[in-house]
Amino acid sequence: MTFERPEAWWLAALAVPIVVLHLHLRRRRRVEVSSLELWRGLVPDRAGRGGLRQVRDALALAMLLAALVALTASAAGPVTGAAASEPRRLAIVVDRSVTMNTRMPDGQRRIDRAVALAVAAVRRLGPKDELTVWSATSTPFVAVEPTTGRPGARELAALLDPTLEPSGVALATRLAIRAAPGVAKRPATVLVLTDPIGAATLTASSPAEVGVEVGVIDADRVPANASIIALDIDLDDPARALVRVAVTDGAPSARSVVLSRGTAELARAVLTFDADRRATAAMPLGAAASAGGLVEVRLEPSDDFSEDDSARMMLPVVKALAVAVVAESPSPFLVEALRAMPGVVDPARTTLVAPGAPASAFDGIDVVVADGAAEPAGRPALVFGGGARVVEQPLLWGVGSHPVLMGVDLSPLRIESAALVDPAPGETTIVSSAAGAVGVAGERGGVRRVVLGFRPDASTLPLEAAFPLLVRNAVRWLGTRPEAPRFVVAGEPASGADGAVVPYPAPGGPYALLRLSGAGTTVRWTPPREFRLSPLKAIAGPSAQGIVASLPDRSDDVDSRVRHAPRLAALGAALLVLGALLLGKRRAAATAAPPSTGTVWATSTREAERSTLP
Amino acid sequence: MIRLLGPRTLERLAALDVGVRRAAGGGRPGERSSGVAGVGTIFREHRTYSPGDDLRYVDWNAYGRLGALYVKVFEMEENLDVHLLVDATASMGEGPGSKLAAGLRAAAMVGAVALGRGDVVRLGLLPGRASTAFAGSTATGNLLEALRAAKATARTPISEAIRAAFPRIRRRGFALLVTDFLDEPAAWRRAIDYLCHMRVELTCLHVVSPLERNPGDAGALRLTDVETGAEIDLEVDEDLLVRYRQRFEKRLREVRAYLGSKGVRHVLLDTAHSTEPELLRQLLRAGVLR
Numbered sequence: 071m072t073f074e075r076p077e078a079w080w081l082a083a084l085a086v087p088i089v090v091l092h093l094h095l096r097r098r099r100r101v102e103v104s105s106l107e108l109w110r111g112l113v114p115d116r117a118g119r120g121g122l123r124q125v126r127d128a129l130a131l132a133m134l135l136a137a138l139v140a141l142t143a144s145a146a147g148p149v150t151g152a153a154a155s156e157p158r159r160l161a162i163v164v165d166r167s168v169t170m171n172t173r174m175p176d177g178q179r180r181i182d183r184a185v186a187l188a189v190a191a192v193r194r195l196g197p198k199d200e201l202t203v204w205s206a207t208s209t210p211f212v213a214v215e216p217t218t219g220r221p222g223a224r225e226l227a228a229l230l231d232p233t234l235e236p237s238g239v240a241l242a243t244r245l246a247i248r249a250a251p252g253v254a255k256r257p258a259t260v261l262v263l264t265d266p267i268g269a270a271t272l273t274a275s276s277p278a279e280v281g282v283e284v285g286v287i288d289a290d291r292v293p294a295n296a297s298i299i300a301l302d303i304d305l306d307d308p309a310r311a312l313v314r315v316a317v318t319d320g321a322p323s324a325r326s327v328v329l330s331r332g333t334a335e336l337a338r339a340v341l342t343f344d345a346d347r348r349a350t351a352a353m354p355l356g357a358a359a360s361a362g363g364l365v366e367v368r369l370e371p372s373d374d375f376s377e378d379d380s381a382r383m384m385l386p387v388v389k390a391l392a393v394a395v396v397a398e399s400p401s402p403f404l405v406e407a408l409r410a411m412p413g414v415v416d417p418a419r420t421t422l423v424a425p426g427a428p429a430s431a432f433d434g435i436d437v438v439v440a441d442g443a444a445e446p447a448g449r450p451a452l453v454f455g456g457g458a459r460v461v462e463q464p465l466l467w468g469v470g471s472h473p474v475l476m477g478v479d480l481s482p483l484r485i486e487s488a489a490l491v492d493p494a495p496g497e498t499t500i501v502s503s504a505a506g507a508v509g510v511a512g513e514r515g516g517v518r519r520v521v522l523g524f525r526p527d528a529s530t531l532p533l534e535a536a537f538p539l540l541v542r543n544a545v546r547w548l549g550t551r552p553e554a555p556r557f558v559v560a561g562e563p564a565s566g567a568d569g570a571v572v573p574y575p576a577p578g579g580p581y582a583l584l585r586l587s588g589a590g591t592t593v594r595w596t597p598p599r600e601f602r603l604s605p606l607k608a609i610a611g612p613s614a615q616g617i618v619a620s621l622p623d624r625s626d627d628v629d630s631r632v633r634h635a636p637r638l639a640a641l642g643a644a645l646l647v648l649g650a651l652l653l654g655k656r657r658a659a660a661t662a663a664p665p666s667t668g669t670v671w672a673t674s675t676r677e678a679e680r681s682t683l684p
Numbered sequence: 685m686i687r688l689l690g691p692r693t694l695e696r697l698a699a700l701d702v703g704v705r706r707a708a709g710g711g712r713p714g715e716r717s718s719g720v721a722g723v724g725t726i727f728r729e730h731r732t733y734s735p736g737d738d739l740r741y742v743d744w745n746a747y748g749r750l751g752a753l754y755v756k757v758f759e760m761e762e763n764l765d766v767h768l769l770v771d772a773t774a775s776m777g778e779g780p781g782s783k784l785a786a787g788l789r790a791a792a793m794v795g796a797v798a799l800g801r802g803d804v805v806r807l808g809l810l811p812g813r814a815s816t817a818f819a820g821s822t823a824t825g826n827l828l829e830a831l832r833a834a835k836a837t838a839r840t841p842i843s844e845a846i847r848a849a850f851p852r853i854r855r856r857g858f859a860l861l862v863t864d865f866l867d868e869p870a871a872w873r874r875a876i877d878y879l880c881h882m883r884v885e886l887t888c889l890h891v892v893s894p895l896e897r898n899p900g901d902a903g904a905l906r907l908t909d910v911e912t913g914a915e916i917d918l919e920v921d922e923d924l925l926v927r928y929r930q931r932f933e934k935r936l937r938e939v940r941a942y943l944g945s946k947g948v949r950h951v952l953l954d955t956a957h958s959t960e961p962e963l964l965r966q967l968l969r970a971g972v973l974r
Contacts, residue, residue: 104775
């Protein structure tokens with residue numbers, strides 16, 4: 071038994087004055103009487119000795135003292151049982167980075183194990199302990215605000231679903247350590263549940279009042295993994311897809327890649343890894359090369375990390391365009407250039423149209439090339455010789471990375487004169503000179519247009535290798551719908567999307583098709599450089615299960631104290647009342663008028679003397 | 685100092701007389717009939733003239749009507765000796781409201797009346813020296829002064845105190861004994877016998893106090909006799925009080941019976957009713973004054 075206010079025992083000192091007062095009251099009162107003659111002989115044998123009175127007085131004193139003891143003990147606050155210890159705070163930092171998707175030998179992912187261990191840690195908390203759960207992704211945040219509530223396994227699993235984001239466990243741990251004591255500055259523990267990759271990023275520094283426990287999951291093994299690090303169209307042969315695979319963890323093993331479009335398998339290749347643990351496979355796209363659509367490459371068999379075992383890309387639809395050349399006498403270099411790109415321009419549907427021809431002359435035409443003539447309205451057009459103010463022998467250079475200028479080098483170009491072209495709204499400058507814009511490209515009124523301020527024949531451009539590229543780029547750009555990239559990489563800025571970062575898809579998909587420039591594409595998670603599932607140097611220390619098991623189990627740390635003060639107070643009050651009743655009886659006897667010589671009642675007599683005589 | 689009698693009371697007392705039942709025997713000329721023929725103003729009877737009678741007492745009117753000589757006989761007028769015996773022992777208490785105060789007031793009333801009638805008042809404060817005599821109406825103040833100066837003293841048996849104050853009473857007279865009769869019965873009986881032997885017309889003023897007659901429940905007490913200093917410890921409860929009251933009433937009956945047997949007037953005076961008007965009313969009712 072303990073006492074909450076032991077200093078209250080000083081109240082027991084009141085027993086001294088009580089006993090003194092009792093002894094004072096217990097003595098007989100002396101009363102003077104006129105004569106004892108009448109009183110003698112009235113004394114009973116025993117009653118007059120006051121035996122009953124003594125018993126009553128002793129009983130009253132005992133009750134008063136007992137009441138004093140009970141009330142004093144009540145004031146001292148007797149307590150049995152144990153008090154709950156001071157509440158603590160536990161901050162659990164759960165690594166939700168991409169490597170936490172690694173499957174372990176039991177089939178569980180690291181993130182699943184982390185959530186299970188977090189639940190186990192929560193169960194070891196005391197009823198008054200506060201819990202905070204941090205989500206350690208590239209942008210850490212508090213998944214569970216500080217609470218004395220206890221989220222269940224499902225709730226935690228829903229809050230801590232896996233991601234493909236880079237690890238942010240170091241930053242999350244620093245934030246958690248800083249916030250762990252809270253405003254109340256309570257003792258706190260930060261439990262970091264991460265994998266060896268995340269653990270390698272942690273630095274061991276924390277304030278004294280915060281204990282940091284790092285539980286490393288899947289630390290005692292090296293997983294096996296090979297990643298598709300690249301998938302794209304072979305530039306040398308657009309009808310093939312190039313696949314590059316690298317072994318990130320473990321020894322290389324026999325792996326194959328399978329190219330498929332929908333449910334149809336297009337190609338299969340066995341990988342042969344080189345000394346750098348890399349392998350490359352060129353796989354024919356077949357009809358998909360021109361028909362376009364989503365194709366997927368998959369590594370077989372799968373390994374411990376499945377997210378990099380597949381990659382997808384969206385192939386564009388390729389078709390030859392019908393081109394109309396509007397010119398009095400078209401440049402032969404231009405005509406030849408158009409003939410030299412059968413994959414882009416359909417020669418059978420390429421025509422020469424005289425300037426001023428009616429609009430019906432352009433029916434079925436995809437792109438108009440105007441060489442020193444006015445282009446028809448409402449048609450995508452490549453215009454040579456546009457512009458007004460002429461600049462003599464300008465030096466030209468390309469501006470930006472417009473698709474029209476892809477692979478085009480204008481630096482060796484010699485030109486007699488060029489007209490300056492003012493970009494209209496929606497158009498951008500692609501070719502510039504010291505005097506101003508010489509070439510613009512853009513979309514006006516829903517129709518694309520490329521305007522160059524010079525004619526091919528007035529320059530050395532047809533003699534350059536860049537000329538057919540320029541023409542091809544321009545015709546392709548003008549003749550096709552805005553083309554979406556074949557894929558976008560999660561976590562990187564998307565072209566044509568004002569630099570917006572492509573969000574990470576959920577592990578295992580769906581790899582949502584983004585609408586970029588009017589077309590859809592697929593999101594691909596690409597392993598970053600030096601991507602590994604386990605560090606080169608093994609992490610030493612206890613396992614995550616051991617760390618969680620070592621946390622003090624405070625689940626039964628409840629306040630089991632029973633306070634006896636009310637009962638003691640009631641007992642004391644009852645004893646006090648009983649003692650007071652006994653004292654009151656004695657007091658009534660003591661205050662009653664004693665036998666007297668009659669000398670104490672004069673006042674009323676004197677008052678009465680003033681009354682009228684008879 | 686106790687105020688015994690106020691001016692209005694004295695004025696009222698001037699019209700009263702002491703209620704004596706027998707003829708006065710003071711021996712000195714006074715206003716009271718002595719019952720003895722002699723020189724006086726109170727006509728007693730006619731007597732046939734005998735030679736040698738003083739002719740001044742011949743009733744000439746009767747001689748004119750009857751033709752025979754008769755002489756008028758008068759009663760001799762004497763004063764009265766009034767003895768005031770006031771028990772001033774410690775049991776009577778002291779101060780206003782005490783039994784002593786009530787007794788002194790009663791004695792003062794009787795003494796003032798007696799002095800107003802030309803009687804001689806002899807005051808004896810018991811126990812004390814020989815009695816002091818007061819005579820003449822002008823001595824009323826002295827008497828009251830002497831009474832006011834009375835103080836309760838230690839215990840002395842009342843019979844011895846009376847003997848000491850009144851060793852011999854030569855003439856018949858009126859005696860007022862003021863006491864509480866709380867002595868041993870033998871003691872107060874001897875006192876009564878002594879006074880009766882002195883041939884005085886004795887009136888006993890028995891003073892009791894209400895609490896003495898009816899004490900309350902007092903619990904655990906140590907009772908001390910104010911006269912002897914003796915002590916007894918008592919657990920006073922209701923039963924004991926009942927028995928005490930019975931004993932007290934029995935004592936009253938004994939006193940009354942003994943005094944009755946001696947032809948002594950017994951007047952019970954309760955100090956609860958001892959204001960001047962109440963006391964005067966009691967004395968008149970008892971016939972001590974008239």
